[in-house]
Amino acid sequence: MKYRITRTKVPNVLRFMAFFKTVIAKLATEATSNRCNPFITFVLGGPGSGKGTQCVKIAETFRFAHLSAGDLLREEMSSNSENGTMIHDIIKDGKIVPSEITVNLLRKAIHSSGNHKFLIDGFPRNEENRIAFERIVGVEPDIVLFFDCPEEEMVKRVLNRNQGRVDDNIDTIKKRLEVFKKLNLPVIDYYSAKGKVCKINAVGTVNEVFEKVKPVLAALRYCEGRILDIHESSSSSSSSAAAAVDAATRYHNRTKHSLTRGATPGGPRGLDWANQPNPFLPSSPPSPPPPPLSPEPHDDSPPLPLRLPPPFLRRSPFSRLHLPPPLRLPLPLRLEVHRPLHLVPPRQPVQRQPSPHRVPPPFPTSSPLATTTLLSSSFLFLFFLGPLLTQGPLPRAPRLDISAGPPPPPISARRLLLHPLAGGLEVRRACLSILQP
Ligand SMILES: Nc1ncnc2c1ncn2[C@@H]1O[C@H](COP(=O)(O)OP(=O)(O)O)[C@@H](O)[C@H]1O
Ligand SMILES: Nc1ccn([C@@H]2O[C@H](COP(=O)(O)OP(=O)(O)O)[C@@H](O)[C@H]2O)c(=O)n1
Structure with missing residues (x-):
């Protein structure tokens, strides 16, 4: 009998230890890959x-490595490689080069770059491109910038481009526009459904368009719990500051002061030093007040196509990660529920006074622990709000506004609208204005 117990128990213990080892190894791999993953931005839009x-x-400005799929293909085309003629013919015909070729060129360029933040320009052009990138490079984009431009403007710009490209002629442009609508827009829709797309209106001067892009990039500082060293550097004098930031980041990543590997297990993002009193506080000058938020000029602008998976509808923990990157700033979140009381003739919903919930920092990160524990007040709030929004006795769609930033911004200008039936959040373009650094 004794013998039997030993026989059955020992394998159980071993099995448990093996299981435990696997779990630890998996967690370690995840933690490492989270630290080493490059930050990928896909940049999409029609030709021109x-x-x-x-x-x-x-x-x-933000020290990203810029990899243009088109440029890599053109280089390959003119390098007399075995694929050169094929690439030339496909580009001239406005079609898409086989994904294996483009993705391998991108993979090599990513690996040989010393950078860890990438702008991948003109990629993925179709579903095949997207799937091949995920398979070969093994990562998904963190964000997708989509430059939205009317066709006539694109045609005008391409015909004026004057770079001697074999595809910048009216016949090929027509084909490229067709390919863009048929193959590229579905990819943009795919990432929109994942809440990754930032749509930028590409009409305006180069600088005007860049002014719309800047806040999106500035907001990425805190993206996915990775502290990205994104700092604006508009002049060469700031490159020394940038180098200092790089050196400090490298130091922190190497030491126990790592931003992602803290010694205090319970600390937010494992920041072991974040919980310590600041030794310099008594002598340091008071921190300057936050800059005033610029008023949003066009509140009636069409909503951004940012669609978020509605975590609260699934009753899973809600965190700032469920918001699009622009709203992941370390600012207090303000949540407001607008619930219509009932319908009264002539079928006008009566709005209750909004009930504000402020959610102060600290801020959640991508770690599961942080996601479930931090922002717990908003989690609880949304947890209870979820059923109300979906199954409650409310006669009309209730609305949840989420805004960020001190001081509480004008509600009309900065809001996310909840559409329970559509099952997602729509972010108004206005919310980007709060990100102005
Ligand atoms: N906002 C803008 N206004 C006017 N011309 C522009 C603007 N942005 C780019 N261009 C010009 O349009 C042409 C196409 O721009 P480019 O950046 O090459 O487009 P894409 O990479 O999307 O094909 C270039 O000659 C460029 O100088
Ligand atoms: N992912 C990609 C990107 C570009 N290309 C080819 O390269 C051409 C030029 O792409 P590009 O990004 O340099 O230029 P635009 O079309 O944006 O002006 C495309 O029309 C395609 O023929 C491709 O096949 N696959």
């Missing part, structure tokens, strides 16, 4: 929408 032009400015 200004992707390349804006990428150059973003790369310069």
